[in-house]
Amino acid sequence: METSTEGAAADGGGDVTPVAAALTGPVSDEYPANADGTTVTVEAGEGASTATGTAAVVPVIAPTSLSPSRAGDFMQCPLLYRFRVIDRLPEKPSAAATKGTLVHAVLERLFDAPAAERTAPRAKSLIPGQWDRLRESRPEVVELFADDPEGERLAAWLAEAEQLVERWFGLEDPTRLEPAERELFVEAELDSGLKLRGIIDRVDVAPTGEVRIVDYKTGKAPRPEYAEGALFQMKFYALVVWRLKRVVPRRLQLVYLGSGDVLTYDPVLADLERVERKLLALWDAIRQATETGDWRPRPTKLCGWCDHQAHCPEFGGTPPPYPLPLRVVEQGSAAGPESAPRET
Template sequence: METRPDDVSDVTEVRGDAVAEAAVVPAPAVPAERYAPRPPTSLSPSRAGDFMQCPLLYRFRVIDRLPERPSEAATRGTLVHAVLERLFDAPAAERTAPRATALVPGQWERLRESRPEVGELFADDPDGERLATWLGEAERLVERWFTLEDPTRLEPAERELFVETELASGLRLRGIIDRVDVAPTGEVRIVDYKTGKAPRPQYSEGALFQMKFYALVVWRLKKVVPRRLQLVYLGSGDVLTYDPVPADLERVERKLHALWDAIRSATETGDWRPRPTKLCGWCDHQAHCPEFGGTPPPYPLPLGVPASEVAEQGRMSADQGARVAAEVPSEAP
């Protein structure tokens, strides 16, 4: 999730490739109005992933809006994304590895200015040794990118592109795409950078779920199926590609409708059940989770959403909805 909201109303986004590295730390004090409870109004790849992983996690993030303190791994991902985005501001011939790594300190300062809370990550590092190591790790990830792609031969049509569409059913989908390349022939490639390692082959479908989500949005918006989906794993130096077809995206659309039905049903009933997995060890909300002896906050929304606002056909309870995740394998750290 790198900390970068792909649902612009979600201020505590944590990208999935950082989950395995993220440390569980106490949440910082945050003004309550910043996290005012609200019912879900749209679906992003990260929020869909949250619900498939654990309906209660979805509730904590979307409805309760419990604060989450940024981790070193997530923040490093945000930094690397910013560097790779800014590099394309330079002329093609000047997009070199030394220029890219030279951007790291400046982008770190920009990140600290825009999100002061990330500076707390190194509050116990008065000599700056841990920060220097952390920045060096970010530089190595940036350098590795040059072994996977040649930016001197790329002219992205879009970078950090916010996309949003409303399906015929009324479901709104939104997200932020790292990079969109458009060939002279009009073919579209969607590219996403991951600072973690590539999944094992049996888990590649789960890794591609986010990309198929984006492809569906682009298809519905532009009436063009992207020619290629490309995941660039900087942690391991791998590139995962997939060429979607309309049938793939139609399956994703059906899956998202099923998830949304389950989310709306849980919103109506207040039935948000935990789904224990190995990922629970990295969750910030153990103090509120029944699986760890905690108690969720009082449910902040009125129960009993009008029936006209809830899909009646194929409606699922929250724990049934979580089992939709079986269609998209997820790899435990």
């Protein structure tokens, strides 16, 4: 593992090897409709869930797939996973997550322009239009600035987005990049039947066929002792690509726009095999919790940012009635979240 501003796979121009043929698909995970008729869309990359639109009422079903965000939810707190995946409780949009969505959209759209025109001024000029599109597709984000009649907070927020976009140009040179894919939905089914899915921000492929997976983060880079946790998402994506194409990505790259750092890691097959074993153990714990209804909260400092405190026993709340059939567990048997693997 190393920190670098240099890329391994595709910093140079020229032709790239197409990888989309076996990797393309829909651009988001969409869970079945809630009992109240709303539809919840979960975007794999940042994992933000929002209630949007209306749909026919359908029965709640047990989860059948796993994304990096949902895996992270369960490892952080099994009850949070239940609230988001089983109960599909609505969550308020956050300024930070929405800013991340906006910046991602700008960086994606910038590559529509010819290489010579991919400049910082052009990228920043895309922000107003992408913000308009975001408000149209997700009207709930307007609530973020409902108490800002003069638009001062919105102007400052948009200025922060501009700073993040501009900082990216000091980390990568888009005039020398020709991504093979942007915002690429990937899905692979393991031998166990578990489906892994997610959305990769950018895939670069060198003329030699080497693959680099790139993810943009609008926050700050983690301290070295937490870097492994940050790389979990990238190794997840690498595993999916390997399962689909039998190609181990040459490099995994996290671009932290908040701090101006680039974290890179060159995986080997053993890394991906370890991640697969971990995900299988994690999925087994999720299935047991789904069947038994035993979703235990795991209190941490992150609880202060959770939207679901009113339903959490740790804060005196009561979870909604469990909407799935329960399996009776014999006394003394081990099941549920306690068997979830720990980060290593």
